[in-house]
Structure formats: C-alpha cells, structure tokens
Amino acid sequence: ILNVEQSPQSLHVQEGDSTNFTCSFPSSNFYALHWYRWETAKSPEALFVMTLNGDEKKKGRISATLNTKEGYSYLYIKGSQPEDSATYLCASLDSNYQLIWGAGTKLIIKP
Amino acid sequence: DAMVIQNPRYQVTQFGKPVTLSCSQTLNHNVMYWYQQKSSQAPKLLFHYYDKDFNNEADTPDNFQSRRPNTSFCFLDIRSPGLGDAAMYLCATSGPGHRHGYTFGSGTRLTVV
Numbered sequence: 001i002l003n004v005e006q007s008p009q010s011l012h013v014q015e016g017d018s019t020n021f022t023c024s025f026p027s028s029n030f031y032a033l034h035w036y037r038w039e040t041a042k043s044p045e046a047l048f049v050m051t052l053n054g055d056e057k058k059k060g061r062i063s064a065t066l067n068t069k070e071g072y073s074y075l076y077i078k079g080s081q082p083e084d085s086a087t088y089l090c091a092s093l094d095s096n097y098q099l100i101w102g103a104g105t106k107l108i109i110k111p
Numbered sequence: 112d113a114m115v116i117q118n119p120r121y122q123v124t125q126f127g128k129p130v131t132l133s134c135s136q137t138l139n140h141n142v143m144y145w146y147q148q149k150s151s152q153a154p155k156l157l158f159h160y161y162d163k164d165f166n167n168e169a170d171t172p173d174n175f176q177s178r179r180p181n182t183s184f185c186f187l188d189i190r191s192p193g194l195g196d197a198a199m200y201l202c203a204t205s206g207p208g209h210r211h212g213y214t215f216g217s218g219t220r221l222t223v224v
Contacts, residue, residue, distance in 0.1 A: 004153070009151070032210070034212050034213070036215075041217070042217060043115070043214075043215040043216055043217045043218070044215040045215075046211070046212025046213065046214070047212075048212075049211060051210070089153075089154075099156070099213075100153075101153040101154045101155075103151060103152055104153070
C-alpha cells in the first residue's frame, strides 16, 4: 500500500449503537499514525497519535488500535451519540516526517 | 487559549483576481502547513515551513505562493485563482518531535466566481 485508505467512505449509525472503521497505511518507513475528528464548521481535532505496534488508545467512548506490521488501524466508537457525527481522518507519518492523509470516513449518527 | 486562527472563514474571489489567506498561531510551533482540501478527498499538502525554511511540494502549482514573515503568521497567496482552486484551505502547526497531532485552524472556504 502506498496511500492511506479509509473505509467506509461514509457510515450511518443509529444513536446508541457502536461502530468502527478502518485506516490502512504503508507499513514500510512507518513512524506514527494520527487520527483526527473534523466536525462541520470546526477545526480538525487530533484524537490520537499512535506509534507502537499493538498500541491501543482510548478517549472517552472512542478508542483506536494499531497494527504497524500489517499496516492498519481501527477506530471504535462505543454507544454513538449525535455529537459523534463528523468526518474521521487518519494520516500516516513516515520516517521522513511526511504525513500522508486518508480521505476520511464521514460518520452520521441517526437519532 | 493557544490556537491557530485563519481568516477569513469564507472568501469569494473573482476568476483571476489575486487573493490572500492568512493564518496565525499562538502556540509558538516551528512548523506551519498549508493544505488544500476538496470535497471527499484527502487533504493535499501545498507547502510547509520549518521555521523560515520553505518547503514546496513538487506538484503544488506556481499559482500558489506563501510567506511566513515571523513565527506567528503565515500567508497563502493565490496569484490567479481558477475555478479549480475552489476548496477548503487549512492551516496547521506542529511542534518538535512529531509525537503530537497537528493543530489546525478552522479553515478558509474559497469560492471562485
């Protein structure tokens, strides 16, 4: 994989349900994996920066895992709430400090 | 609060009329970035500054220029905007070590008429 790919492109989830989506990234020259949440009319906000294989980070109801050997990260949201509606972007930072962005997963929470 | 501020939030410009977007930061971060983001696409890095060192991406059109007069401010100049330059322009900063995420401004939505 040479690019960062996120799937699905968009996702509709019922309020209260849990969900997850994927970020695939180049495993060679890996340095760090960033996750951002971008709500409409606001700045993208950094959620996690992950560097170690097997790492798992948590922030409230949101958590992320990292597999650097196979080049993927999952973002999980437990008990989705309307305020979770946003575009979730991941970006892979390589050893040359080049940040490669995915196109994002647009999450819409249905009340 | 320390932050990254972009002005204006929305900018409408005429085809071919030069336009300048601005970004300021109170974080004292040494790296500043300009991204272009079009709908449903990944943000595209245009250029970045490491302190005063300017780094242009190879595929950034000559139509796009940048200035960083001091640590706090960075400007994006579009010399002759075309319809294809309509996009969201995001400014971001990062501190040393790359262990923390970037801090973004809220972006400038550029419309070319």
